[in-house]
Amino acid sequence: xxxxxxxxxxxxxxxxxxxxxxxxxxxxxxxxxxxxxxxxxxxxxxxxxxxxxxxxxxxxxxxxxxxxxxxxxxxxxxxxxxxxxxxxxxxxxxxxxxxxxxxxxxxxxxxxxxxxxxxxxxxxxxxxxxxxxxxxxxxxxxxxxxxxxxxxxxxxxxxxxxxxxxxxxxxxxxxxxxxxxxxxxxxxxxxxxxxxxxxxxxxxxxxxxxxxxxxxxxxxxxxxxxxxxxxxxxxxxxxxxxxxxxxxxxxxxxxxxxxxxxxxxxxxxxxxxxxxxxxxxxxxxxxxxxxxxxxxx
Amino acid sequence: xxxxxxxxxxxxxxxxxxxxxxxxxxxxxxxxxxxxxxxxxxxxxxxxxxxxxxxxxxxxxxxxxxxxxxxxxxxxxxxxxxxxxxxxxxxxxxxxxxxxxxxxxxxxxxxxxxxxxxxxxxxxxxxxxxxxxxxxxxxxxxxxxxxxxxxxxxxxxxxxxxxxxxxxxxxxxxxxxxxxxxxxxxxxxxxxxxxxxxxxxxxxxxxxxxxxxxxxxxxxxxxxxxxxxxxxxxxxxxxxxxxxxxxxxxxxxxxxxxxxxxxxxxxxxxxxxxxxxxxxxxxxxxxxxxxxxxxxxxxxxxxxxxxxxxxxxxxxxxxxxxxxxxxxxxxxxxxxxxxxxxxxxxxxxxxxxxxxxxxxxxxxxxxxxxxxxxxxxxxxxxxxxxxxxxxxx
Ligand code: SF4
Numbered sequence: 268x269x270x271x272x273x274x275x276x277x278x279x280x281x282x283x284x285x286x287x288x289x290x291x292x293x294x295x296x297x298x299x300x301x302x303x304x305x306x307x308x309x310x311x312x313x314x315x316x317x318x319x320x321x322x323x324x325x326x327x328x329x330x331x332x333x334x335x336x337x338x339x340x341x342x343x344x345x346x347x348x349x350x351x352x353x354x355x356x357x358x359x360x361x362x363x364x365x366x367x368x369x370x371x372x373x374x375x376x377x378x379x380x381x382x383x384x385x386x387x388x389x390x391x392x393x394x395x396x397x398x399x400x401x402x403x404x405x406x407x408x409x410x411x412x413x414x415x416x417x418x419x420x421x422x423x424x425x426x427x428x429x430x431x432x433x434x435x436x437x438x439x440x441x442x443x444x445x446x447x448x449x450x451x452x453x454x455x456x457x458x459x460x461x462x463x464x465x466x467x468x469x470x471x472x473x474x475x476x477x478x479x480x481x482x483x484x485x486x487x488x489x490x491x492x493x494x495x496x497x498x499x500x501x502x503x504x505x506x507x508x509x510x511x512x513x514x515x516x517x518x519x520x521x522x523x524x525x526x527x528x529x530x531x532x533x534x535x536x537x538x539x540x541x542x543x544x545x546x547x548x549x550x551x552x553x554x555x556x557x558x559x560x561x562x563x564x
Numbered sequence: 565x566x567x568x569x570x571x572x573x574x575x576x577x578x579x580x581x582x583x584x585x586x587x588x589x590x591x592x593x594x595x596x597x598x599x600x601x602x603x604x605x606x607x608x609x610x611x612x613x614x615x616x617x618x619x620x621x622x623x624x625x626x627x628x629x630x631x632x633x634x635x636x637x638x639x640x641x642x643x644x645x646x647x648x649x650x651x652x653x654x655x656x657x658x659x660x661x662x663x664x665x666x667x668x669x670x671x672x673x674x675x676x677x678x679x680x681x682x683x684x685x686x687x688x689x690x691x692x693x694x695x696x697x698x699x700x701x702x703x704x705x706x707x708x709x710x711x712x713x714x715x716x717x718x719x720x721x722x723x724x725x726x727x728x729x730x731x732x733x734x735x736x737x738x739x740x741x742x743x744x745x746x747x748x749x750x751x752x753x754x755x756x757x758x759x760x761x762x763x764x765x766x767x768x769x770x771x772x773x774x775x776x777x778x779x780x781x782x783x784x785x786x787x788x789x790x791x792x793x794x795x796x797x798x799x800x801x802x803x804x805x806x807x808x809x810x811x812x813x814x815x816x817x818x819x820x821x822x823x824x825x826x827x828x829x830x831x832x833x834x835x836x837x838x839x840x841x842x843x844x845x846x847x848x849x850x851x852x853x854x855x856x857x858x859x860x861x862x863x864x865x866x867x868x869x870x871x872x873x874x875x876x877x878x879x880x881x882x883x884x885x886x887x888x889x890x891x892x893x894x895x896x897x898x899x900x901x902x903x904x905x906x907x908x909x910x911x912x913x914x915x916x917x918x919x920x921x922x923x924x925x926x927x928x929x930x931x932x933x934x935x936x937x938x939x940x941x942x943x944x945x946x947x948x949x950x951x952x953x954x955x956x957x
Contacts, residue, residue, distance in 0.1 A: 308768040313633070325778035334765050336636060337774030338629065339655050345626035349589060349633025349641070350765060352617045356588045356639055361767040379629070382622030 271456055277304040280332070287330035289322040292484025294448040294474035294491070295395050296322060301451045302364070302393070303332070305458035309362040311336065311350055315343040315376060317368035318402045319395070341375045343367050344383035347390040355389070362462055365392045369410035370400050372471075373431050384438040384467045391461055391468040394431065397476035405479040412499075413549050414532075414541045417479075423540045427552050433559065435469040436505055442468040444504040448475070449491025450515050457504060457513075464506075473500045481536025490534065498525040498553050501560060510563040520561065528553065572744040574737030577705045578670045578730075579604035580744075581712030582642050583614045584752040585668075589634035589641040591619040591627045595649040596682050597734040598672040602644060624649035628656035628669070635665045636773070638764040640716065642667070646734065647674035647688045654692075660727045661696030661790060663773050664762050666719040667727035668712060669697075673836070673887075674734045675922045683923020684734035686836060687888040690864075690896045696790040698728030698797060699865040701835040705742040707816055708732050713752055714804050720760045724797045726790065733837035734923070751811055794866040801863060819868035821860040824850060825875050828857025830939055831882040832931065833872075833901060835861040838887070838920065844928035845935065854939060861897065869904035876905065879912045881942045883935060887920045894918075894952045915948045919955040930957055 282303025289296040295318050302310065312333045314320060320337060324330035338346045343365045354361040372380055372394035380392060399417050400406040407417040409429040416423055436443045442461045446454035454472065461468040475490040477483065482490055494500035495515055502513035512520060519525045528550050532538035541549070572580065578601045582590065590609075592602040608614035619630045627643045635641040645653065650671060660667055671689045675681040693699060698718060702708040708730070715728040732738055763771060777783045802818040809815035824846050825831070832842050839860045849856045859875060859882075861868065876882060886895020893899065898916035905912065917934055920926040934955060941948060 311637075311765050311767055320776065323772060323775050325776050326772075326782065328778065329770070329772055329775070331772070332770045334767070334770050335772040335775070336633065336765055337772065338632075339659055341625060342629035342632075342656060342659075345591075345621055345629035346633035348619055348621070348626075349591065349630035349635070350637045351633075352589045352619055352630070353634040353637035353639045353641075356617055357637075359638075359766065378622055379626050382626055385622075386620065388619070 272452065278307055282332045284330045287322050287324060290478045292477040292487040294397060294476055294487050295319055297448040298395055298472050298474060301454050302458065305455040306362050306462060309360060311361050311363050313338060313343050313347040313350065313363065313365045315367050315371040316340045317371060319366055340371055341379060343371055343376055344379040344392060348383050348388040351389045363390045365390060367394055369394065369396045369398060369408045373409045373429055384435060384440050387466045389465055391470065394471045395474045396471060397474045397479060399479050401476055401479045413552055414538055414545045416537045416540055430556065432471045439508060440467040440469060441507055445471045445502050447473040447491045447495055447500060447502060449488045449495065450502065453502060453513055453515055482534055486534065493526065493531045496526045497528045497531040498557060499528060499531055501557065503560065512564060568746045569743050570746055571741045572705055573739050573741050574705045574708050574732045575600040576604050577709040577744050578644065578712055580746055581709045583608050584749060585640065585713050585716045585756055587642045588616050588639035589619065590616055591621050591630035592643050593621055593624045593627045593649060595646050597674060597738045598644045598646040601670060624653040625656060628653040628660065631667055632656060632660050632665055635667045636663065636765055638759065640759050644670040646672045647676050650688045651676060657692055657695045657697065664725045665727060666725060666761050668715050668719060669729045670712065671729050671731045672734050672738045673731050681922050682734065684736055685887045685921045685923060689731040690888040692729065693865055693896060696726060697865065698726055700863045701731045702737065703837060703839045703860060705737055706744050708737060709744055710808060710814060713756060714808055717756050717804055718797060718800050721800045722760060724793050724800055725762045726793055731836060736837040747812055755807065755811060798866050816862055819863045820871050821862055822875055823858040825857035825859065827855060829855040829880040831857050831859050831876055831879055832935060833859045833861065833882055834885040835864060835897060836887060838926060841926065841928040842931055845931040848928065848932050849935060856935060867900050867904065869908065872901065873905060873908040873910045876912055877910050881938065882912055882914045883917055883938055884914060885917050885919060889918050913942060913948050916952045917955050
């Protein structure tokens with residue numbers, strides 16, 4: 268499906284306005300722009316607490332051209348279910364999208380996410396994964412990778428990253444995909460496929476954050492690409508449970524074609540305490556994620 | 565007017581009112597003793613008697629979140645809960661009021677743990693009193709049905725635009741059958757117009773609600789506006805009660821209802837199902853020659869301060885019965901009552917009786933005996949010695 272859409276066909280309307288309060292090099296700002304390009308005016312966004320709460324601007328200013336329902340941390344998917352139910356009853360067209368960080372997806376919001384997925388409510392959940400609680404000052408989450416420094420793991424996180432896309436796959440929802448802010452066309456195409464499917468859709472967007480990961484703000488896209496090229500992040504798509512590795516990740520099924528993980532971690536300050544031994548452990552965890560995923564292909 | 569009387573439990577009366585109010589989205593999580601409300605609504609919907617969508621969520625937090633999402637997107641929505649369920653949805657209770665979304669929620673009042681206890685007291689309901697919701701009690705199942713319909717109307721009035729909750733006592737009302745008149749659908753339709761709300765989320769209309777204010781003064785103004793709207797709701801509540809009484813012949817007095825108050829020197833003040841027992845106690849005390857009246861607090865938010873003051877000015881004493889307590893202080897109804905009466909210069913000695921906590925049974929004999937000794941103490945000494953009394957039979 269790659270090459271299905273060309274950049275010239277995408278709407279020029281900006282859904283995230285310039286001058287918004289995101290940090291320089293913010294991956295969420297990239298993601299929100301791609302979301303607008305993909306789905307445009309049909310979107311109603313449901314946003315729990317997180318960086319996007321700030322990025323949308325301080326009232327009475329507003330940086331977005333989406334309607335946004337701001338909601339408490341652990342409530343996003345349930346609110347979205349309610350919005351979708353109302354629109355169905357009223358017969359109005361709407362694409363209800365939850366735009367949630369790793370905390371609102373994998374931790375405090377996990378029960379409500381799982382509930383909406385199990386019920387098959389007609390919404391798209393996008394997990395914008397910057398791998399820590401950035402909005403409260405870089406604390407670890409269950410999606411922080413092994414070995415990463417945060418302000419609550421000063422010597423590096425000792426646990427591995429929770430595999431939420433696979434957990435969502437096991438909910439047997441009709442659409443699960445991973446994406447990355449480094450691959451906008453892949454993300455946009457996935458959103459456009461997801462929107463055609465009725466029921467619960469889950470997209471996990473990898474979002475390297477210069478502020479929390481400690482890299483130069485000009486390198487966001489490069490870090491995102493390196494995550495894919497080293498195999499640290501795998502792009503895939505599963506329609507009705509059939510898993511397909513997406514084209515940007517296809518070459519890296521072959522371990523020998525992956526770039527060394529050291530390349531990925533050395534440009535980020537958050538892995539500065541990682542020892543060689545810990546790096547080996549991280550590498551074996553990456554192999555393990557690939558092994559598990561490819562069993563489903 | 566056609567009269568259709570059915571024998572309904574309090575919970576079924578709620579379900580019938582929700583159906584008559586043409587609610588479009590219902591979401592709830594089961595908890596005893598609320599459960600049969602949603603069971604009945606599910607039966608209405610699945611048998612085609614009611615046109616609504618039910619979202620069967622995984623928790624109470626999600627129940628109110630779903631109802632908030634649906635209501636803010638343009639439809640009438642309803643949920644119900646009790647006790648721990650209400651505690652679990654607490655942040656959504658605040659959020660819904662702050663966002664000014666009209667919603668109606670039934671609270672089947674139940675003790676909060678530890679220890680586990682399913683019987684009625686008012687701790688769960690009264691702990692919501694700072695949230696910004698309209699809060700009302702029902703005394704019997706007819707009032708339950710009538711009040712749920714009224715609460716939708718009040719909540720969706722542009723002078724109010726706030727969510728509202730109604731308390732009915734666990735088992736005493738929720739599971740006890742009484743004859744209830746079911747008003748005709750056309751009567752309810754004429755009383756309750758189509759959905760009104762301050763704003764509606766729609767595709768293509770880039771509005772937002774709830775983002776950070778650049779100036780906290782705006783936020784303080786919003787909170788002030790919630791308060792002012794609750795105060796403004798007093799007039800709406802009175803109007804709505806009057807209109808309902810024209811249509812059905814049933815009036816509950818709006819904010820408060822007085823029984824034998826006109827010549828009373830002493831007052832019993834209470835809210836909820838045990839107001840029925842307080843009526844019996846008044847009858848009994850009157851037959852013994854005591855000049856006692858009853859003030860039923862129908863609404864506790866907005867708090868009917870001036871209304872109470874007007875009735876009680878010139879009285880010799882009052883007892884406020886609380887079925888919950890702000891531990892370390894006193895009962896919440898008592899605290900509101902004495903604060904406002906004091907400020908309004910109504911100089912009447914007021915005693916607080918904390919009773920019926922955890923579902924401990926309180927009869928009209930208990931109430932009468934407490935009132936008798938209170939009156940005797942005032943008459944003989946002129947003051948109340950133990951102004952916050954925990955009553956155990
Ligand atoms: S902390 Fe990271 S994700 Fe959050 S606004 Fe800044 S760059 Fe974006």
